[in-house]
Amino acid sequence: MARVVLTAPFDARFFGGVGELEIPASDLFALVRALDLRAPGFALAVEEGGLLAVDGEAAADWSVALRDDAEVLVVPRIAGG
Amino acid sequence: MNAQSGHNAYRVVGTRPVRPDGIDKVTGKALYGPDQIAPNMLHGAVLRSPHAHARIRGIDTSRAEALPGVKAVITARDFPGQESVTFKGGETSGDRRDIAHNCMALHKVLYAGHAVAAVAATSEAIAREALALIVVDLEVLPHVISVAEAIAPGAPVLHDDMFTEGLEPKPAQASNVSATFTMAKGDAAAAMARAAVVAEGRYVTQPVHQGYIEPQACVASWNSDGQGQIWCSSQGHFDVRNLTAGILNLPISSLRVTPLEIGGGFGGKTTVYLEPVAMVLSRKAGRPVRLAMRREEVFAATGPAPGSVFEVRIGADADGRLVALEMEFWNQSGAYPGNTLHGGCATALGAYNIADARATGWDVVSNFADTHAYRAPGAPQSAFAVESCIDEIALKLGMDPLELRLKNAVKPGDPSPSRLPHGAIGYIECLEAAKASPHWNTPVAEGESRGIAGAFWGNYGGPSTVAVSVASDGSVAVTTGSPDIGGSRASMAIMAAETLQVPYESVRVAIADTASLGYSMVTGGSRTTFATGKAVVDACGQIIDSLLARGAQLLGVEPGEVAWRDGAVHCMAAGREGEKLDMAAIAGRVHQFSGPVSAEVQLNAQGYLPGFGVHICDVAVDKETGFTRVTRYTAIQDVGRAIHPDYVEGQLQGGAAQGIGWALNEGYVFDGAGRVDNAGFLDYRMPVCSDLPMIETIMVEVPNPAHPYGVKGVGETSIVPPLAAVGNAVSRAVGKRMRDLPMAPEVVHRALAGA
Amino acid sequence: MKMAVSTTVNGDPRAFLCEPGETLLEALRGTLGLTGAKEGCGTGDCGACTVMLDGEMVCSCLVLAPEAEGRRVETIEGVAEGSDLHPVQRQFLEHGALQCGFCTPGFIVAAKALLERDPDPSEHDLRYWLAGNLCRCTGYDKIVRAVQDAAAEMRQQARGDAA
Ligand code: FES
Ligand code: FES
Numbered sequence: 001m002a003r004v005v006l007t008a009p010f011d012a013r014f015f016g017g018v019g020e021l022e023i024p025a026s027d028l029f030a031l032v033r034a035l036d037l038r039a040p041g042f043a044l045a046v047e048e049g050g051l052l053a054v055d056g057e058a059a060a061d062w063s064v065a066l067r068d069d070a071e072v073l074v075v076p077r078i079a080g081g
Numbered sequence: 082m083n084a085q086s087g088h089n090a091y092r093v094v095g096t097r098p099v100r101p102d103g104i105d106k107v108t109g110k111a112l113y114g115p116d117q118i119a120p121n122m123l124h125g126a127v128l129r130s131p132h133a134h135a136r137i138r139g140i141d142t143s144r145a146e147a148l149p150g151v152k153a154v155i156t157a158r159d160f161p162g163q164e165s166v167t168f169k170g171g172e173t174s175g176d177r178r179d180i181a182h183n184c185m186a187l188h189k190v191l192y193a194g195h196a197v198a199a200v201a202a203t204s205e206a207i208a209r210e211a212l213a214l215i216v217v218d219l220e221v222l223p224h225v226i227s228v229a230e231a232i233a234p235g236a237p238v239l240h241d242d243m244f245t246e247g248l249e250p251k252p253a254q255a256s257n258v259s260a261t262f263t264m265a266k267g268d269a270a271a272a273m274a275r276a277a278v279v280a281e282g283r284y285v286t287q288p289v290h291q292g293y294i295e296p297q298a299c300v301a302s303w304n305s306d307g308q309g310q311i312w313c314s315s316q317g318h319f320d321v322r323n324l325t326a327g328i329l330n331l332p333i334s335s336l337r338v339t340p341l342e343i344g345g346g347f348g349g350k351t352t353v354y355l356e357p358v359a360m361v362l363s364r365k366a367g368r369p370v371r372l373a374m375r376r377e378e379v380f381a382a383t384g385p386a387p388g389s390v391f392e393v394r395i396g397a398d399a400d401g402r403l404v405a406l407e408m409e410f411w412n413q414s415g416a417y418p419g420n421t422l423h424g425g426c427a428t429a430l431g432a433y434n435i436a437d438a439r440a441t442g443w444d445v446v447s448n449f450a451d452t453h454a455y456r457a458p459g460a461p462q463s464a465f466a467v468e469s470c471i472d473e474i475a476l477k478l479g480m481d482p483l484e485l486r487l488k489n490a491v492k493p494g495d496p497s498p499s500r501l502p503h504g505a506i507g508y509i510e511c512l513e514a515a516k517a518s519p520h521w522n523t524p525v526a527e528g529e530s531r532g533i534a535g536a537f538w539g540n541y542g543g544p545s546t547v548a549v550s551v552a553s554d555g556s557v558a559v560t561t562g563s564p565d566i567g568g569s570r571a572s573m574a575i576m577a578a579e580t581l582q583v584p585y586e587s588v589r590v591a592i593a594d595t596a597s598l599g600y601s602m603v604t605g606g607s608r609t610t611f612a613t614g615k616a617v618v619d620a621c622g623q624i625i626d627s628l629l630a631r632g633a634q635l636l637g638v639e640p641g642e643v644a645w646r647d648g649a650v651h652c653m654a655a656g657r658e659g660e661k662l663d664m665a666a667i668a669g670r671v672h673q674f675s676g677p678v679s680a681e682v683q684l685n686a687q688g689y690l691p692g693f694g695v696h697i698c699d700v701a702v703d704k705e706t707g708f709t710r711v712t713r714y715t716a717i718q719d720v721g722r723a724i725h726p727d728y729v730e731g732q733l734q735g736g737a738a739q740g741i742g743w744a745l746n747e748g749y750v751f752d753g754a755g756r757v758d759n760a761g762f763l764d765y766r767m768p769v770c771s772d773l774p775m776i777e778t779i780m781v782e783v784p785n786p787a788h789p790y791g792v793k794g795v796g797e798t799s800i801v802p803p804l805a806a807v808g809n810a811v812s813r814a815v816g817k818r819m820r821d822l823p824m825a826p827e828v829v830h831r832a833l834a835g836a
Numbered sequence: 837m838k839m840a841v842s843t844t845v846n847g848d849p850r851a852f853l854c855e856p857g858e859t860l861l862e863a864l865r866g867t868l869g870l871t872g873a874k875e876g877c878g879t880g881d882c883g884a885c886t887v888m889l890d891g892e893m894v895c896s897c898l899v900l901a902p903e904a905e906g907r908r909v910e911t912i913e914g915v916a917e918g919s920d921l922h923p924v925q926r927q928f929l930e931h932g933a934l935q936c937g938f939c940t941p942g943f944i945v946a947a948k949a950l951l952e953r954d955p956d957p958s959e960h961d962l963r964y965w966l967a968g969n970l971c972r973c974t975g976y977d978k979i980v981r982a983v984q985d986a987a988a989e990m991r992q993q994a995r996g997d998a999a
Binding site for chain 2: 005007008009012013016017051053056057058059060061073075076078080081
């Protein structure tokens, strides 16, 4: 079970502000698919402008296996000028 | 040269060799966007709306088409699928429909300067003559420029399908507020109520332009078989390709974009304006087409940074510990949604440990050019508000403003705005360096005053592709997809030379066109030396591995019996020490091995760390005229590791100068019809040489463990502190808090009169 | 209609045709293929187009091409002697006094003109002489230092030549 910590704007926009969710997932692709089933449009939004961090480290590769007790943080991605 | 040099651990990193593109640039040989020509090329020109907001009822191009020498006239109707360009992901994110409509207005014009038609002709003079023959039937609509106008009840709405994102439930009515975003922790209101001192105020900044000296220009050629080519300067030609292909419904690989030297970008050259238009003209005319902007077009139609209104309160306890922050702000974006909410919030929360904080931003569109990044998007405006309040708190508590910051500054392990703990950041080190600096330790001169301000900026990493190959004589070619705006080719060569342990001069760096290498994201987000540099180092590591394996075979020893030293394979086998093979001896033998010695690395670089800076500014304010002169300025920044110190110092100095301009002089002025009234360098007054003192720099080096040489991004942070550093100095001179930018002489004069 | 202009560009005689209203900058960059002078504004406000006309510094965007008739034009392409860089060019490289480099040709032509009339300008004079040239990248610090060092180098060279 990965613990998913949702932050603005994703939390309010897709999950009614629950803050955290427990989701079984083998990797981040599976996790995002599972979240997208609950809240359609989430996958596209996070691909467009989200950053996923696993246990405090930004994830460069979503295909890396997730540990069972991983904490996944969903935050907006920004790149500047 | 004004910084410490050299790291004993390195031979090339930290030295200051001449950049590889240097001679071309001091002799006038370098080719920039406006310098490109193609055989049989046509010259184009773009017709722009004189009105800030209008509905397009019809466009009659027949008289223009009849003018001798005119080869193509186009409007939005000539763009394939302009109606339905949809939001797409992929490497280049962003709303392509907005970008398409910004290149050429379809139903409505949203700002004075918005393109409505374009012409290609045998000369630019004929093209401009033809523009005058195009009849555009416009129904002029009321327009909005300021945030107050744009959010007023009953305000004219720019986009009738725009419903504020981030509000639950979704609003029933369309408005000019494109999005809202909040970052919060704890209970800011309750903590504020307990604060011993509170500083608060309403801070207002105007839209400002990046002010790059090279106007946008391109040459495009699009054949009837669907294949196209573009030559242009940009911060990212792969993104120019992706955006243009997306807008034109073209397979991405059918379009090849060749990068030219870029004459400044600062965030403003991360999108497309002319390229899709030149492509459509070329397709219609069957010849290559050149389009170039004039300076007034650059001001009116390319993205400035948004203006802003910040309402902020910061509370501290009696010991100067910051306890609460409440902030609400409105970004005055242009015709399409901006992207500065997150940056504004993160900068407000990023530099200090404030347990209870809440920042809410609103992005508001209005009738001027689509806004874009200007170095650190959204951050300078936010830091202006926050760092001014902190200065006020210091004054109220009678505390040294530097000590107050030191007391509250974030350290590694403290929570960052994204809630991830901060990594190996160096804000404390910057503040300590400021405290020890010659500038801070020199008493303020008679009649002058001093301001100080800090900064946080998040930086970025992201995708890059790099190829490194060893020629048969042992010389090294590094190929990247990252445009070089401020000397990054030199940095790439340094990192490659350091890794390979070869002389700087034996490494040459080129920037590949989009058909010659995989994708690299824009040179932006302070990412190039970090992300592309990491790819260069990784690729050089692979080269070494390959040379070691081949060298062992040529020497007839075990793989474990060779070592890489001084750019050669050294034999470590017992009794054969001293034998070695240099790169030429191995790389030349392609026919006996699996192929040439080369390596390509693709990565999506993470582990970037935020940048922190501290700027100190002395000013002399003329009490009679209100004129402010900056008399001394020091920029201090944690750079991780300076690969080529000259170009790191240059980023610090350039950002500081731009920030000084933003603080004292620059700002869009609109006339009653919503047109930019100061669309030229005479009236939009950027700092010139005689306006500025030397800009001292102190590079603090707290290495980033996620980069082989410790690099942190440096390009953006330097524009974050100056607004408040100058503002705090002027406020202390005037004896009154200056909350409106620019602090032009008449503004300061009024403040002095009223004080 | 078109006008014929005979002029000297970087020491070479050049003849070209131009429209009466064409600027010298357009003629240089277009017909003559000398794209070293840049157009940053076209209104005399940025100095990127700076060239010398009969030994006087001008914004070539404000000079009409026909005005070059019978006169001497010197551009950035003529600053180096063959492959030998001028001290100002060399010091720009040594100091990293350019980032994007778009303003650099104008600055080099202007700085060389200054040092030819004043071999030892004060920082104040140097900054005011260069105030007609905009640079958005550097904050001018390294440009000023490069020109100061070029001046010192040229003074030393002049002393050497005199001795
Ligand atoms: S182009 Fe001539 S001064 Fe700017
Ligand atoms: S180096 Fe870019 S404008 Fe001067």
